[in-house]
Amino acid sequence: MKTAPVVIxxxxxxxxxxxxxGAAHAQELNLYTSREPGLVEPLLxxxxxxxxxxxxxxxxxxxxxxxxxSEGESxxxxxLMAVDAGNLADLADKGLxxxxxxxxxxxxxxxxxRDPENHWFGLSMRGRVIYxxxxxxxDQITYESLADPEWKGRICIRSGQHPYNTALFxxxxxxxxxxxxxxxxxxxxxxxxxxxxxxxxxxAKDILGGICxxxxxxxxxxxxxxxxxxxxxxxxWGDAIKVILPTFEDGGTHVNISGAAVxxxxxxxxxxxxxxxxxxxxxxxxxxxxxxxEYPVKPGAAIDPIIASFGELKVDPTxxxxxxxxxxxxxxxxxxVGFDN
Amino acid sequence: xxxxxxxxxTLVPVLALAWQAAQGSEGLWxxxxxxxxxxxxxxxxxxxxxxxxxxxxxxxxIAWLVTAYDFPGRRSLEWALLLPLAVPTYIIAYAYLxxxxxLGPFQSAVRVVLGFDSPRDFRLPDIRxxxxxxxxxxxxxxxxxxxxxxxxxxxxxxNLVEVAHTLGTPRRHILWRVxxxxxxxxxxxxxxxxxxxxxxxxxxxEFLGGRSLTISVYTTWVTRSDLAGAAQxxxxxxxxxxxxxxxxxxxxRKQRYSVSAQRARSMARQPLKGTARWMAxxxxxxxxxxxxxxxxxxxxIEAWKRIQFAGLSARLVTEAGNTFTLSALATVAVLSxxxxxxxxxRLFPQRGMQAVHRMASLGYAMPGTILALGILIAAxxxxxxxxxxxxxxxxxxxxxxxxxxxxxxxxxxxARFLASSIGSVEAGLSRIPRSYDQSARTLGHGIGxxxxxxxxxxxxxxxxxxxxxxxxDCMKELSATLLLRPLNFETLATxxxxxxxxxxxxxxxxxxxxxxxxxxxxxxxxxxxxxxxx
Numbered sequence: 060m061k062t063a064p065v066v067i068x069x070x071x072x073x074x075x076x077x078x079x080x081g082a083a084h085a086q087e088l089n090l091y092t093s094r095e096p097g098l099v100e101p102l103l104x105x106x107x108x109x110x111x112x113x114x115x116x117x118x119x120x121x122x123x124x125x126x127x128x129s130e131g132e133s134x135x136x137x138x139l140m141a142v143d144a145g146n147l148a149d150l151a152d153k154g155l156x157x158x159x160x161x162x163x164x165x166x167x168x169x170x171x172x173r174d175p176e177n178h179w180f181g182l183s184m185r186g187r188v189i190y191x192x193x194x195x196x197x198d199q200i201t202y203e204s205l206a207d208p209e210w211k212g213r214i215c216i217r218s219g220q221h222p223y224n225t226a227l228f229x230x231x232x233x234x235x236x237x238x239x240x241x242x243x244x245x246x247x248x249x250x251x252x253x254x255x256x257x258x259x260x261x262x263a264k265d266i267l268g269g270i271c272x273x274x275x276x277x278x279x280x281x282x283x284x285x286x287x288x289x290x291x292x293x294x295x296w297g298d299a300i301k302v303i304l305p306t307f308e309d310g311g312t313h314v315n316i317s318g319a320a321v322x323x324x325x326x327x328x329x330x331x332x333x334x335x336x337x338x339x340x341x342x343x344x345x346x347x348x349x350x351x352x353e354y355p356v357k358p359g360a361a362i363d364p365i366i367a368s369f370g371e372l373k374v375d376p377t378x379x380x381x382x383x384x385x386x387x388x389x390x391x392x393x394x395x396v397g398f399d400n
Numbered sequence: 401x402x403x404x405x406x407x408x409x410t411l412v413p414v415l416a417l418a419w420q421a422a423q424g425s426e427g428l429w430x431x432x433x434x435x436x437x438x439x440x441x442x443x444x445x446x447x448x449x450x451x452x453x454x455x456x457x458x459x460x461x462i463a464w465l466v467t468a469y470d471f472p473g474r475r476s477l478e479w480a481l482l483l484p485l486a487v488p489t490y491i492i493a494y495a496y497l498x499x500x501x502x503l504g505p506f507q508s509a510v511r512v513v514l515g516f517d518s519p520r521d522f523r524l525p526d527i528r529x530x531x532x533x534x535x536x537x538x539x540x541x542x543x544x545x546x547x548x549x550x551x552x553x554x555x556x557x558x559n560l561v562e563v564a565h566t567l568g569t570p571r572r573h574i575l576w577r578v579x580x581x582x583x584x585x586x587x588x589x590x591x592x593x594x595x596x597x598x599x600x601x602x603x604x605x606e607f608l609g610g611r612s613l614t615i616s617v618y619t620t621w622v623t624r625s626d627l628a629g630a631a632q633x634x635x636x637x638x639x640x641x642x643x644x645x646x647x648x649x650x651x652x653r654k655q656r657y658s659v660s661a662q663r664a665r666s667m668a669r670q671p672l673k674g675t676a677r678w679m680a681x682x683x684x685x686x687x688x689x690x691x692x693x694x695x696x697x698x699x700x701i702e703a704w705k706r707i708q709f710a711g712l713s714a715r716l717v718t719e720a721g722n723t724f725t726l727s728a729l730a731t732v733a734v735l736s737x738x739x740x741x742x743x744x745x746r747l748f749p750q751r752g753m754q755a756v757h758r759m760a761s762l763g764y765a766m767p768g769t770i771l772a773l774g775i776l777i778a779a780x781x782x783x784x785x786x787x788x789x790x791x792x793x794x795x796x797x798x799x800x801x802x803x804x805x806x807x808x809x810x811x812x813x814x815a816r817f818l819a820s821s822i823g824s825v826e827a828g829l830s831r832i833p834r835s836y837d838q839s840a841r842t843l844g845h846g847i848g849x850x851x852x853x854x855x856x857x858x859x860x861x862x863x864x865x866x867x868x869x870x871x872x873d874c875m876k877e878l879s880a881t882l883l884l885r886p887l888n889f890e891t892l893a894t895x896x897x898x899x900x901x902x903x904x905x906x907x908x909x910x911x912x913x914x915x916x917x918x919x920x921x922x923x924x925x926x927x928x929x930x931x932x933x934x
Contacts, residue, residue, distance in 0.1 A: 089887055095898045096890075115887045118898055121622045122883045125773060126803075129780025133787040133800055135887065149625050220619045253526055257607065268502030269519035270526070290709055292503075390623045394435040399611055 087113040088330040092140035093123045094317055099140065101350045106337050112330050127155045127322060136322040137331035143222040144181070144379040145229075145386050147318050151178035156320040159332055167339035167357045171378045172316055181316035181379070182338045183353035186278040186372055187227045188312065189303040192266050195273070200305045202231060202313070205275070206246025214250045215262045215271035219398035220390060223259070223277060223315060228393065229385035230313045233377045237388060244396045255399045260284065260296065267299035278302070282352025282365045302369045311373035317353070403744035406737045407760040410815040413774025414638070414762055420777060421631035428620070428629040436616050444612045446530060447537075448595050454538030455594040456587055459545025462684050463583075464575055467553040468561075470669040471677035477684045478550075479923065484691030485543040485869075486919025488876040488893075490603025491912045492540050493533075495695035497607055498702075500527045533608045537598055539691035544597070545590030547865055548827055552586040553579060555831060555861075562668070571670060589823050592645065593764075593869075596819075599641070600767050603878065603897075613637055614767045627773070634770040641765035645758075696916055702909035712910070716895070720914055723891040726806070727874035730813040734870045735863065737814060738821030743851060746829050746837075764819035768879035772812055776883060779808040804886055812880035817870045824869065828862025829855060872919050892918070 092099055096118045103114045119126055123146070127136050139156065141147050150156050151174060158177040165173075172181035189200050205214065217224065232240045248255075252271035262274025263284060283289055284297030304312045319338065321331045337343055344355040348363050354372060355362070393399070465471075466478050484492075500506050502519035516522040526532075564578045565571070605612055613633065621630035672680055741760050763771055779802040790798045802808040832855060840850040856863070878893045885894065896911035 097898065117885065117887045117889070118882075118894065120882055120897065121618075121769070122773065122776070124625075125627065125776055126780075126883060129776045130800055130803060131780060131784045133783060133797065135799065135804070220623045222623065225623055254528060256528060264501065264503060267519070269521075269523055270502065290705065387624045387626075390619065391431055391435070394431070394619075397435070397439065400439050 086111060086330070087115060088137040088327040088334060089135045090114050090116045090138050090140060090334075091123055091127060091136045091322070092116060092118055093120055093146065094118075094140050094142055098351050101346050102338065102343055105342060105346060106334055109342075110333060110337070112333065114334070124150055124153055124155060128153060132324050134322060134324050135326060137325040137327045138319055138334055139322055140317070140319040142315070142317040143226060144316055144318070145222055145226060145383045147179040147181075147316075147320060148174070148380065148383045150320055151176075155323055157323045157325070157328075159321050159335065161332060161336060163336045164339060169356065169358065171376070172356050173318075174320075175380065179318050179320040180335060180339075181318040181356050183317045183344075183347040183351065184314045184356055184374070185317075185353050186304060186312045186314050186369075187223060187275065188278045188281075188369065189305050190263050190266060190274040190276050190281070190300040191303055192272050193299060193301055195301075197273075198303065200273075200303050201308050202227070202305050203243065203308050205305075206243045206250065208246075208250075210250040210273070212250065212252050213272040214247070215252055215265045215274040216247075216255050217257055217259060217261070217276075218255050219244070219248075219393040224275075225386055225389050225393070226315045226382060227275070227313050228389045229382045230375060230377055231307070232385045232389055233381055234307050234310060237392070240389065241392050241396060244392055244398060248396050248398050260293070263296040263300050267296050274300075278354070278366060278369065279352035281369075282363055285365050286352075304369055304372060306373060307375055310377065311375040313375050314354070314372075316356070316379065403741045403760075404756055406741055406818070407756045409811070410760050410763045410818055412778045413771055413815055414635075414766075415774075416777040416781075417631045417635060417770065417774040420773075421628055421635055423628040428626065428632065432616070432633070440611055440613050440616050443530070444599075444614075447533060447612060448598055450530075450534030451537045451541060451598045452591050452595055454534060455542040455545045456591050458538065458542040458687050459547075459590055460549050460580070460583060460587055462542075462687065463546050463550040463553055464579060465680050465684055467550060468571065468575070468579075468670060469677075469680055470671040471680040473681050474669075474684075477681075477688070480688050480692075481546055481684065482543050482923045483688060483693075483920065484540045485872055486916045486923055487540045487692060487695055488603070488878075488915065489537055489540060489597065489601045490607065490878070491699070491896075491915065492536050492691070492695050493604035493607040494908070494912065495698050496527055496532075496536055499694070499698050500524075528608050533604065536608070537601065537604065539687060541594040541597055542687060542691070544593040544869075545587060547869070548586040548590045548824075549583050551827070551861065551865065552583050558668075586827070589827060593820060593823070596641070596764050599637070599765075600879075602767070602769065617767060617770060621769075621773075630770070631773070634766060638762065638766055642758075642762070645761075645765070696913070699909050699913040699916065703913040706910055715890070716892075716910060716914060719890050719892050719895050719911075720918060722889060723875055723893070723915075724918060726809070726891065727871050730810055730817075730874045731867055731871040733810060734814050734817050734821050734874075735825075735867050738818055738825045738866065739863075741818070742822045742825035742829055743855070745826070747847065760822060761819035763815035764817065768816060768877065769883070771816055772880035772883040775808060775812045775815060775880070776803075779803055779811065779884075803884065806886050806889065809881060809884040809886075812884055813874050813877065816877070816880060817873050820873065821866050821870050824862050824866025825859065828859030828866070831862075832858050868923070872923075875919060876915065 090099075090103070096116065099116070103116070107113060123139060123141060127134055127139065127150075130136070139150055141150065156178045159180075160177060164177075164180055168180055168182075172184070173179065191197060219225070219228070228240065228244065231243060235243070253265070259274075259276035259280050260283075262271070262276045263280070265271050266274055281297055281300070281302055284293040287294045306312055319335055321328060321335065325331050339357055341357070341360065344357045344360040347353045348355050348361055348366070352363050352366050354366065462481055466474055466481070498504055502523040507519065507524055510524065511517070511519070511522060514522060560578050560582065561574055564574050569577065599612070599614060602614055602618060605615055614637075617630050617633045617637070620626050620633060741756070745756075766774075783800045783802050783804075786801050787798060790796060802811070836854055837850060840854050845853065876893060878897055881891055882894055882897060885891070892911050892915045896908050896915065899908040899911065
């Protein structure tokens with residue numbers, strides 16, 4: 060073990076050198092993202108092409124907040140990108156972000172889709188919709204009616220603890236109260252055709268496979284399936300279903316966002332804001348719609364024809380910031396009713 | 401001393417977690433006790449019991465068949481039986497889910513045979529169930545038992561088995577009376593490894609819809625952003641696992657298993673005749689077919705379709721390189737540390753040393769994500785401290801020394817897989833009688849020289865086996881890699897996860913196949929070493 064200190068010293072010195080060399084390069088920025096690389100890459104490539112700024116990425120599924128927090132002031136993270144309003148709000152709550160004052164962002168993003176204190180910004184939307192078997196004689200569904208006994212053994216859904224579902228359930232709670240939400244969840248659980256689990260696309264696959272009649276899932280998967288980008292098999296799943304945009308009895312369709320926030324200790328703050336602003340540009344919003352089949356946040360931006368075919372999206376007006384606050388309680392309700400058991 | 405240091409290193413993340421857990425979490429336990437634990441504990445127990453029995457039965461049964469009998473194809477099977485090691489739990493779950501879905505090839509064929517047109521008219525029970533989870537995990541985890549048990553039968557059982565034989569015990573009785581009791585420690589080691597893998601699994605449960613304790617930790621952390629609470633559950637689980645291991649050790653505390661290594665050799669195999677040999681062949685083929693050939697072929701077909709559809713991305717090649725280099729480096733480090741700890745424990749078998757040694761094994765008992773969190777907290781603290789020092793003293797900013805360089809990731813592999821490497825080194829060393837040490841030392845060889853000339857050569861096979869297990873484990877490791885890797889660094893597993901998280905399984909098939917293929921290489925390597933000692 061005598062030589063160890065020397066080894067450590069050499070290692071330290073060389074990493075320090077590498078780090079110093081890295082810092083010498085200007086015109087780059089570091090992106091920590093919990094969005095899947097395949098979804099962000101087209102956007103980043105377009106950004107680099109138009110600005111010459113290189114984007115280094117690390118894709119972190121869970122633990123984005125913990126990683127940035129643990130790296131502290133030396134964190135190289137400039138921009139933090141995540142799906143689900145809850146995750147974004149979490150980053151801000153933990154003091155990992157900084158506010159950005161930008162007219163470009165404020166004018167492009169509707170107020171209910173960004174943080175009132177400008178810590179995080181929604182960049183794209185997705186609806187939590189219903190996939191239904193093609194031959195099913197239903198055109199209109201409310202979220203509330205999903206707990207009705209007529210659906211017994213006919214619904215597929217992923218884990219009740221998945222952020223997409225907790226956000227939906229939280230939105231339900233914003234319209235009702237905790238007791239009513241629990242009752243609704245109990246009814247919904249009783250209607251499941253199989254144990255809650257898998258992914259959203261499995262809903263479509265299981266409808267075609269005869270396991271269920273309807274599934275609760277995100278809107279953009281239909282675009283990915285029907286476009287044939289995932290191959291012929293998935294096109295068959297996508298073609299086996301029709302999409303219904305459900306609403307709350309006293310509201311609209313529940314949407315969630317993907318978004319981003321500038322890290323508190325961002326070494327390249329300017330570039331980070333530049334990327335953020337780029338992401339709400341017409342060009343980037345078009346990529347969100349075309350490559351990912353999401354709803355653009357920018358009013359008036361074009362929607363992909365596959366997604367547009369679902370009908371007009373009537374966004375539920377409950378502010379995301381309110382939905383987010385119900386998250387923990389809802390997650391406990393999900394356990395209480397044994398939703399995933 | 402070095403051994404204490406290594407053990408301390410693996411203890412750091414646990415302490416970091418304990419610190420995190422002490423931050424408190426309101427009302428968590430009453431909620432858990434009422435609504436989560438009864439179900440999750442039950443499910444975890446059923447899953448672990450099922451997987452434990454299945455791996456022990458398959459692993460021991462086929463190890464006995466290939467060492468005690470001779471039948472057609474035995475030589476190839478001996479290494480082919482290791483192939484399922486190359487298939488991570490999340491990959492086999494994904495592959496079977498696809499194959500056995502009502503739309504998959506199997507049920508489609510059944511429908512054609514029975515004359516049904518649509519899955520709405522006829523379908524088989526869903527694989528997404530507890531039974532499914534136990535079967536699938538058992539199919540890929542049995543090599544953890546097969547490997548040490550076969551080594552035990554090969555190097556140790558021969559003499560005793562032959563003595564028993566000479567005394568007139570029929571061969572099938574020898575299995576129950578001699579070989580199995582002898583193999584107990586090896587079975588215990590193998591099963592405990594398999595069970596810890598089970599406890600660590602999140603991916604397969606996600607696909608198959610199980611609700612284990614591990615998932616509860618995850619939910620508490622991710623969905624409720626309650627890291628303190630998650631750390632508390634994780635620590636409680638850790639206590640449970642440590643208790644189990646202690647119990648197992650205590651149960652066989654009085655037994656010693658060293659046999660003169662000089663005479664260690666393979667036993668004479670009894671050639672099988674008639675239907676018996678085909679049955680033996682069939683029995684041994686089954687786990688290989690189900691645990692490897694079937695899922696791998698399915699992946700190969702899916703990957704082929706995908707390549708024809710969208711081409712092969714150059715990134716996969718880089719990622720395969722990354723995966724291989726990282727795993728190889730980590731294996732060398734982990735195995736060296738394992739050797740230090742196991743060897744010190746042999747030199748100084750006092751109680752204190754034993755405790756150090758148990759401590760070093762803690763990492764394996766924790767779910768990977770939780771361990772990774774512990775390391776993240778610790779490494780982040782260290783990086784901030786070094787950064788502060790460097791700025792103060794040298795006036796330059798070194799950035800993140802551990803996390804930025806990937807050292808933190810190496811550290812995570814060390815903490816996670818040290819137990820497995822200590823276990824294999826220990827198994828190798830325990831077969832060498834202490835009289836050898838004493839003779840060597842009497843002849844004037846120092847500790848280092850004895851290790852080099854006596855222990856290393858004699859435990860070569862065990863070391864190679866240990867190295868292989870660590871390598872494959874590192875390669876498949878997902879949770880820590882995902883959380884701790886530096887910028888712009890992807891491995892096959894993280895790529896696969898990225899695609900699977902997006903729900904684009906068809907892309908994932910290529911990466912999954914690549915993981916399986918890279919995983920085969922060390923299996924072949926091991927098979928060669930294994931043959932060397934025959």
